[in-house]
Amino acid sequence: MFNTITQAPEFGIFLTIGAYVLAYAIAKRVRVKGVNPMQLAIILGVIILVGLRIPYENYQHGGVWIAQLLGPASMGLVIPLYEKRQLFFRHARVILIGIFCGLVAGLCVTIPLLYVFDIPYELFGAVLAKNSTGPIALELVSLLEQPTYLVMLMVVISGLFGYTFGNQILNAVRIKHPVAKGIALGSCSHIVGTARAMENSPEEGAMGSLSILITGFMYLLVIPWIMTWLGI
Amino acid sequence: MKILKQCLLLFGILAMCKWIAPLLPLPIPSTVLAMLVLLLLLGFKIIRPEQLQDTASFLVQHITLFLIPAALAFVAQLDTLASVWLPLVLIAIVSGVVIMVVTGGVIQFLLRRDADV
Numbered sequence: 001m002f003n004t005i006t007q008a009p010e011f012g013i014f015l016t017i018g019a020y021v022l023a024y025a026i027a028k029r030v031r032v033k034g035v036n037p038m039q040l041a042i043i044l045g046v047i048i049l050v051g052l053r054i055p056y057e058n059y060q061h062g063g064v065w066i067a068q069l070l071g072p073a074s075m076g077l078v079i080p081l082y083e084k085r086q087l088f089f090r091h092a093r094v095i096l097i098g099i100f101c102g103l104v105a106g107l108c109v110t111i112p113l114l115y116v117f118d119i120p121y122e123l124f125g126a127v128l129a130k131n132s133t134g135p136i137a138l139e140l141v142s143l144l145e146q147p148t149y150l151v152m153l154m155v156v157i158s159g160l161f162g163y164t165f166g167n168q169i170l171n172a173v174r175i176k177h178p179v180a181k182g183i184a185l186g187s188c189s190h191i192v193g194t195a196r197a198m199e200n201s202p203e204e205g206a207m208g209s210l211s212i213l214i215t216g217f218m219y220l221l222v223i224p225w226i227m228t229w230l231g232i
Numbered sequence: 233m234k235i236l237k238q239c240l241l242l243f244g245i246l247a248m249c250k251w252i253a254p255l256l257p258l259p260i261p262s263t264v265l266a267m268l269v270l271l272l273l274l275g276f277k278i279i280r281p282e283q284l285q286d287t288a289s290f291l292v293q294h295i296t297l298f299l300i301p302a303a304l305a306f307v308a309q310l311d312t313l314a315s316v317w318l319p320l321v322l323i324a325i326v327s328g329v330v331i332m333v334v335t336g337g338v339i340q341f342l343l344r345r346d347a348d349v
Contacts, residue, residue, distance in 0.1 A: 012301070016297070016300050038299070042300065045304045045307075046304065050310075056305065059304065063301030067298060069298045070263070070295070070299065072242040075288065076288030076289065076291045076292040078267050078271050079274070079288050083281065091343075097339075098338040102332070102334045103331070105330050106327045108330075109326055110323055110327045113319075113326065117316070119316055123316070130327075131328070134295070134299045134302075135263060136261075142261070148305065149306050152302040152303035152305065152306075156303055157320075169329055169332055170332065175337060177343055177344075180335075180336040181336060183336070184331075184333075184335040184336030187331060188332040191295065191296065192296075
């Protein structure tokens with residue numbers, strides 16, 4: 001009986017939107033720094049799925065309906081980029097060099113650590129793609145023909161890390177320029193980090209959202225090449 | 233009707249890209265191709281932002297909602313992740329610090345140098 005209910009697409013849709021709306025309300029009420037709706041919604045979802053022993057396949061019947069809207073939503077991300085094209089053109093060279101250096105430095109620490117910790121090869125894609133924005137990371141991992149179950153979790157962890165500690169880290173190393181801070185937050189922690197950049201200042205926020213897509217496209221070009229180089 | 237027309241445009245481009253993407257010589261996800269196509273259409277002023285604005289900003293505002301099903305996928309693999317979750321979190325934190333400091337540091341350095349010259 002319970003299995004029949006949870007298998008219905010309506011259940012998955014209800015659970016996803018329900019967890020999101022509830023998380024949104026809680027985050028608004030609590031106002032603790034570092035608490036964001038997506039993080040809470042995932043925690044609520046895990047509690048319900050694991051607590052009530054609902055198989056992920058059952059949930060997924062409805063989940064795919066929600067996930068389907070990621071396509072048009074990703075296209076929506078292009079509009080702010082288009083509207084901020086002047087900002088990009090003004091600093092294009094500096095922004096591209098900065099993001100590329102960050103990407104290379106990130107890979108230089110991530111790849112050795114993957115081998116040190118003996119992480120299974122099938123999870124490499126998810127770990128390497130984690131600093132690009134959700135939709136692109138997801139597409140990237142499926143393009144590499146690796147299992148996608150881990151990638152969003154890694155993306156969320158990277159996002160929350162930047163949201164929670166980004167300002168402290170950047171302050172500690174005296175990175176104060178709003179362009180540098182915004183791009184750094186967006187490049188490491190994509191949408192979630194950009195939320196923090198927007199709280200800092202509108203200029204930083206604009207830089208953050210600009211950086212998300214540039215970083216995403218750069219990962220899309222570099223990661224498949226790195227994976228071939230690693231022989232995976 | 234306005235919202236429907238905007239949806240028509242968004243899904244029209246997506247459907248077209250899903251069909252074209254596998255035909256291209258380089259591997260590119262269809263969603264990303266759709267983003268590039270839309271950027272070109274906007275750049276050449278074939279589409280104006282207002283023709284998509286309402287629907288697009290609603291979807292972007294709640295983009296994390298659409299990522300939740302994918303984020304919950306790990307629940308089905310808890311056994312596999314039990315032994316590796318700690319190193320994975322550690323890697324995320326270490327590489328996060330490096331990426332943030334290097335990206336921000338390089339940009340701030342270049343901007344200041346340009347300002348001095």
